[in-house]
Every structure is written in structure tokens, then in C-alpha cells.
Amino acid sequence: MIGIVNYGAGNIFSLTSALERLNIPFGMVNTEADLDKYTHIIIPGVGHAGTAMQKLEQTGLVGPIKALKKPVLGICVGMQLLTEHSEEGNANLMGIVPVQTRLFNKDQGIKIPHMGWNNISHKNNLLFEGVETDTQFYFVHSYFIEYNPTFDIATANYGMPFSAAVQKDNFYGVQFHPEKSGTAGERLLKNFSNLKL
Template sequence: MTLAIIDTSTANIASVRFALERLGADPVIAATPDEARDADRLILPGVGAAGPAMARLEASGWADALRSETRPLLGLCLGMQLLFEGSDESDVDCLGLIPGRITRLDPGADGPWPHMGWNRLETVRDEPLMAGVDEGAHVYFVHGYHAAAGPHASVITNYGGPVTAIVRRGHAAGCQFHPERSGAVGARILQNFLEART
């Protein structure tokens, strides 16, 4: 099994790589699609804003490549949001792999904006990334925008209402939280992605 981390030039690439290396993986950091041609699966990390991240993906050729990709793909945090059709953050078109639009999170009475800290995972349907993870397990979130808990949300959390925590459509899945910063639970989720059947 070979794995490529898509180089989005964002701050969490190193921590994602280290988390994967702790699991025995040897990921390639791929600045262009050609650098990931031999990979069996792909991870799209991201922190920051949707507009600059999409601009980088467009400039590198990754945006077009991902729109026609069939290999297993896991988006992390902003990387998950980029899987959707568009984002109100920067009012930008995204990859369009999952229907829906990213909107500003309204935390209501649950806390400050942005959502930053540990929160519970609540399973709404079978999700391979959750194998061996108990419903109610806590993971670490940092985000001010979110995907509403629509038909492709396989796991939710609650922060001012239901928020997509894991989304899946076909070969593409995404975690709104940071598994690389979520201890043993996050490590298990990454391991499940590494071990998923292609």
C-alpha cells in the first residue's frame, strides 16, 4: 500500500505525516498529481481559508485531477470542506465531489466561534472509518465553517446544532476534525483509512 499526502502548503501537513508514520506508513508529499501516480490512496489535509486553498489546488493541477479521481481519498478539516461544491468562506467553488455548500458555523449557546476543542462523535449510519471507535468518542475540532448534517454525513457532532463530523460519498470521505491531533481515537480512524479495501 502506498499513500500520498496532497501538498496544500498548509500547516498541518507535517503533523499528518508524523501521525501516519507512527502507524507504519511511509507517505509521499505530492505537490502535483504526477508525484502521486503510484499511490493507492490520497489524503487532502488543510487548515486556513477555502479560497487560498482552492487557488493552490487549481494552480498545481490537483483540482482537475481530484474531480476525476477514483482512488480512496480522505479530506481532513479544511480538506473535508473542499470536497463539497462550494464554500461561503471566500465565496469559492470547491471540488464538487460531495453535494452541498460549506456555510459559517453558528455556535448558538454551545460556545464561542470558531469551534475549537474536543467534541463527541455520534454515528448516524455505518462508517468504515469508525471501525473499533465507540460512539461518543471525543476528537479535536478547529473550524469556523461547516457542512450541515445532510444525506452524506455518516457521523455528526453537535455544536449549535448538528454538524457533519465525517462525510462520505463513493471513494471520497472527509473528517471535519483533526485525527492527527485526536490521540488514540484519531490514530484508529487513520488506521482504518489505511486498511480500507480499495
């Protein structure tokens, strides 16, 4: 049973639609007590990382999320919230994964935001079980998580390599939107829902 952290900074409709298609039961996490109702937690997110962090702090859920020992998946801005700091709003984030979130460099001749389908190459990780490497996933973001071989479980390239997915202990993050990435994205959500710790 998946709990979706409901803090006003996520496009929850696409995610809940994907979970319904997969027959994965879910509910909303609004309070600390709600975290206990679910075996797996997803932190969705769209928009501005600094604003999203403020909204998450207002819920009182930051400390309880950091203390979780069950599988947690951050999607897009939800993944960025797991990092230490974002250049977006010069914001300190949850600091679960000790890496930085940075703005893409326009000087590399790339369009910002990075929007559309992009291949990822992934490591052998349960989150990507049954997903071929070089599979395409759907991205929409202007900020990226710097590549770090310790935590990186999938890499994409947009003017430079960046982390498409990270893992630290029971915390996972994906920069792309699995709920908008067709069959491969649905497989990833299914894999997440099956993770055992």
C-alpha cells in the first residue's frame, strides 16, 4: 500500500491514475500518523524546489520522513527534495542524499527546461528490474542532480551526464516522471511497490 505525501506541490492526478491502472492500492499522507498506514511512501513534486520544501516543512513531515525505514520514492522535485541543497531559490533541502541540485547551463547550447523523452542507462537495481538499459523515460525539469557514482543508479545525458535516479539506503529518487513514461514507467512503479527492506 503506497502513501502519497500530499503537501500541495505535486501533480498527484497522473500518479494516482498510473497506480489505479496497475491496481496498486494507495492513499494520501497528510500527517505524521498517516505515514504508519503505508508500507511504501512516494513524494511527488512539480514546480519550484524551494517552494516545495517550504510547503513540506509546513506539514511537519520532514523529520518523520527522514526517520522512515520503509521504501521512499521521490519523483522529479520530490527527488530533488532528498538532496542537500538546490540552486533553485538557494534552498536547503532534506539532506538525505548528500548531493547538490543545480541549474542546467544554457551555454552548452541546450534548451531549458529539459523536456521530453530521454534514454537512461541504469545500474543493476531492483527499481529497474525488467527495464532494459537505454530505455526512454519522460523528463520535465530545469534543475538536475549532480552525478555521484556512490548514489547514482541511473544516468541520463542532456548537455552533460546527470543523475536520472539515485538510491541511499531505503530512499530512492527518479528525476523523470514514471507515471508519464508508458510501460517502462509503470514497471518501475510496480517494482517500487514490490520492494522489501
